Amino acid sequence: MNKKTFPEQALVETGRRRVLLFCLLLIFFTGACEKVDSFYRPYVATVNGAKLYQDEYRARLEQKKAMLPGEVLSHKMNDLRRLEEEVLENMITEKLMLMRAEELNIYIGDDELKQKINEIKNQYGDGFNKMLQQENVRYEKWLDELKKELLLQKLIAVDVNAHVRVSEDEAEDYFAENRQKYRNEARVRLSQIFVRDSDRAKDAEKSLLAGADFASIASEYSIGPEAVRGGDMGFITRGIMPEPLDEIIFKLPVNKISPIIKSSYGFHIFLVKASEAARMCNYEDVKEEVMSNLRAKKEEDAFRIWLEAMKIKAVVKKNTAAKKN
Numbered sequence: 001m002n003k004k005t006f007p008e009q010a011l012v013e014t015g016r017r018r019v020l021l022f023c024l025l026l027i028f029f030t031g032a033c034e035k036v037d038s039f040y041r042p043y044v045a046t047v048n049g050a051k052l053y054q055d056e057y058r059a060r061l062e063q064k065k066a067m068l069p070g071e072v073l074s075h076k077m078n079d080l081r082r083l084e085e086e087v088l089e090n091m092i093t094e095k096l097m098l099m100r101a102e103e104l105n106i107y108i109g110d111d112e113l114k115q116k117i118n119e120i121k122n123q124y125g126d127g128f129n130k131m132l133q134q135e136n137v138r139y140e141k142w143l144d145e146l147k148k149e150l151l152l153q154k155l156i157a158v159d160v161n162a163h164v165r166v167s168e169d170e171a172e173d174y175f176a177e178n179r180q181k182y183r184n185e186a187r188v189r190l191s192q193i194f195v196r197d198s199d200r201a202k203d204a205e206k207s208l209l210a211g212a213d214f215a216s217i218a219s220e221y222s223i224g225p226e227a228v229r230g231g232d233m234g235f236i237t238r239g240i241m242p243e244p245l246d247e248i249i250f251k252l253p254v255n256k257i258s259p260i261i262k263s264s265y266g267f268h269i270f271l272v273k274a275s276e277a278a279r280m281c282n283y284e285d286v287k288e289e290v291m292s293n294l295r296a297k298k299e300e301d302a303f304r305i306w307l308e309a310m311k312i313k314a315v316v317k318k319n320t321a322a323k324k325n
Helices: 004-039 052-064 072-076 077-103 109-133 141-161 166-179 198-209 214-223 225-229 245-249 289-313 321-325
Strands: 041-045 051-052 185-193 231-237 265-274 316-318
Touching: 041 052, 041 077, 041 141, 051 077, 052 077, 077 141, 077 289, 109 141, 166 225, 166 289, 185 198, 185 225, 198 214, 198 245, 198 265, 214 225, 225 231, 231 265
Parallel strands: none
Antiparallel strands: 041 051, 041 316, 185 231, 185 265
C-alpha cells in the first residue's frame, strides 16, 4: 500500500474540515432560520411554553364566523368578543389535551386511521369527495383533523372514561331519582289504507263494510309503503302522525275501522289493532338504558373535573395585543 505524502495528507484533512465546517454551518443556519421564523411569527397565547399562533387562531375564528348567520355578529361587539374568547379557549384546551396524550405516549396507528377513513368513505359512498369540495377542504387537511380528533377521543377513553365505574346500587338510585325519564308513552298499533283518489277510497271502504279483511284490502288498494305488510305500521306514539290524523287515531276504539279521512296527502282509512296506556317502566325493563345513561353522565362529570385539573396546573399566558391585530 502506498503511503500518502505530507502534502497529500494535508489536502485530505483540509477537505474533511471544509466538509465538516459546511455541515455545521448548514445546521446552524437552518436552525437559525427556524428560530427567526418562530420568533417573528405572532402568537395569541402560550400553553406551558408552547405557542398558539395568530394565523391558526384567525383561521379558526373565521371558520366559526362562517357557520353563524351574518346578522348575529354584525352589530353585537359583545357577541363577537365572546366568540373570540371561545375560539381561543378551545385552542388552549386542545393543546393541553395533545400534550397529555404525548405524555402518556398515546397515538393513532396507521391501521386505526385507515379503518376510520374506510368507515367514513363507506358512509358517504361516492359523495365523499363531493363533500370535501363543497366544504372547500383539502384532503390532507381533513386527514390531519380526523387524526387529531381520533387522538383526543382515545385520550379521553384511556385517561378519563376507563376510570369510571357504575354500580348496581348507583343505577337503581339514579332510576329512582329520574323515573319520569323512563316512562312509556301511550301508543297504538296502527294499520292504514292510503290512496290519492276519493273514489278508490270509497271502493276500499265498501269492501271493508262488506266484511273483507283489512290487511287484504290494504295490500290491494293502498299506495303507502306499509301496504306490503297489509297496512301494518306497527306501534306509534302521539306526534308521529300529522294533525288532525294524530288526534283521530288516538280516539279510535280498538278493532273499529275509521271512516274515510281526508288530509293534505290524500285519503286514509285506519284500523287500531291494539292500544297501550302510558305507564312507568320497571327498573329491570330498562336496566341497560339506565346504566348507559348514568355512565354517560359520570363520564361527562369526570371529563370536566379532569380538564379543570389540567388547566389549574398549566401555565397559560394570553397575548391580548396579538388577538386584536
